[in-house]
Amino acid sequence: MKRRDFLKAVTATSAGCLLNTTLPQSLSAESVDQWSLPTRVITTGPKHHWFGYYDKWQFDPTDRFVLSNEVSFEHRSPRESDSIGIGMVDTGEADRWIPLGTTKAWCWQQGCMLQWVPQREHTVLWNDREGDQFVCRILDTKSGDQRTVDTPIYSLAPDGQTAVTTDFRRIQDMRKGYGYAGLADPHRDELAPDDSGLWRVDLESGDRELVFSIAEAASTGAGNPSMEGAKHYFNHLLVSPDGNRTIFLHRWRPDGGRGKFRTRMFTIGLDGSDPYVLDPSGSTSHFIWRDDEYICAWTRPEGQPWGFYLFKDKTDEVEPVGRGVMTKNGHNTYLPIGDGTEWILNDTYPDRDRVQTVYLYHVPTEKVVKVGDFPSPRVYTGEWRCDTHPRYSRDGKTICVDSPVERSGRQLHLIDISEIVG
Template structure:
């Protein structure tokens, strides 16, 4: 058995009370398991009806799982390359290959989870975080005129129409959870943000400011933790309504995770989950998400419904053996399929799965990928699977060839077989 057991996870959580020793012991334990369990000749395996393409020989990665590197018209593709500094590059996508068109920006301020958080606003404009004249902000790059327009707030998320930028305090996030921070130091300037803001960038207007204190006052854990020890993270816009979801949490060993919904038109905040763990999630319906969370002392993928009442069910993946590992889920453009990955097991193998968006869904193993030990912790290379706008391809980041690279997997034949 190469997966980590619940006992091992609980032990890791206990040792987390001692941060320095936790990191050291966790690394040593995983390294020993890797030596004992590894398959020396293994690189990757792929489903017989899927086609994987190495779209570039460069060391590339896009980053997070909640947005696609493809433009909506699928004519272009964005990705980071890394060579001491980080570069954000624009590529022409043609015949399932990338042709480099432009290097948009270079920076030393980034993270390996999200890079500089590039997001397509439409098929012509890309927003990303960067430093300009020692000021941490975001920029919008137009692929036609090749000009970058500066925006005074960094980006965490955008509305589906690209009109609203949602921003958080990355300086505070840096101190709490550097995996998603930018190593912002006192030499940099930035607009102070308390909590979350919604900003209409075209008319330079703040739509709302949801302050941290207001969020904290709605927390079920406000009497057990200090506000300054909590983070706001994983903010995603609802594809169906004018609302956002975000995680409010403390990541210490005895910490908590909460998921809030904020209706920014009616200025109403709702606590829809409070427990030991709320991790990655995606929408599968108007008031329903598919999320990896803790429920009744068990971790797994559950459906969380939050219309008039809050319900937690486990109907898509009811088999507990299918629910051992956290991952990054994403709903296909036609809303029929969910793709998700897993973190590396004891043999440093990560898996890629697709399931149908229905009760008792069949789990299809698309591929398994080796993750070298040098990509561990802060520098880890998660698969972060992302759908293409046409629903035919999954793009992912993987280090199974020894360096970070971006790959495309054509899954159209697999989906056709099960439709």
């Protein structure tokens, strides 16, 4: 079925290609039948491969080279001595593995922040540990030239020269699986330190400036009763498409850090100006910038059910997205097709049959297209679970997911969705 036929079908009163049966337990909507999409696994054992989070550039500007982490074990926490490989797959040459380096600063959910640098055709970066500090390696994959910046990074601005970051030592102290082993948080006995928080980094000079502290976040806005005696930290930073602002999640754990975490979503200028509590609900989870002004996030706004909502930055405007359709939390992005607002790529966590579903949501017609089901054996739980974290290619026509393969552990899967999105 071609894209024009799909659009015609989903808007028709009687659509022959639509199934009236129930989707997997983690979705709740009428669905287009799963297409026979070209799919292949592009990494192989005996080592295991994965990329991690869903909001980084995994594909190079030509969509030929696909970045990956490589590890020799699974199903336990990383230790200080554990080193993993960094490499890329050449999909234009029989999926050849090309080693690029190693790192001792990594976690199961987000890897080592490995990604292609915007505005640089051949440049990648990742975090590492060197002595008593975390650092960032920047590599030209064509020349082999490498340099080190004396700070780890979290998210890059579109100019490829600016980054934002926070303290991975504190993240590790607060929620293992997202920080890095090997270095202790120097502020571990402080509830809301004033010299730790959000830094802006110059990737050329390596200089960094603290632009907003954890203490400032804890005292900004109306607050929440659960903050009393809570321990605070930042996580999940992402710069806006125009490079002017960044999102970060302000999280706190009551009872001095022993309770279950709560979350507020902030946006702020890269210079620390104009901080704004965009979602004060305490419930923000996965999010993505749709464009320079709007953010789509899974949350539960006051008086509203759990769901995906579209927030307009620096305002109290919020509206549901995919209500009754995208009914479960997932890792959501907008495909760069058309004006960039037509297609949402998303996934689900394992249902009771341990199946994760990757799907597309067509915003104009409010229909779901199931891309694929990926089994996740029960051993993939907790800190070392293997979320699919679907990521798209630069042209938006290919998806890469992380998922276990029988007898090979987690590996990278490529899915061609060009017939769906055009």
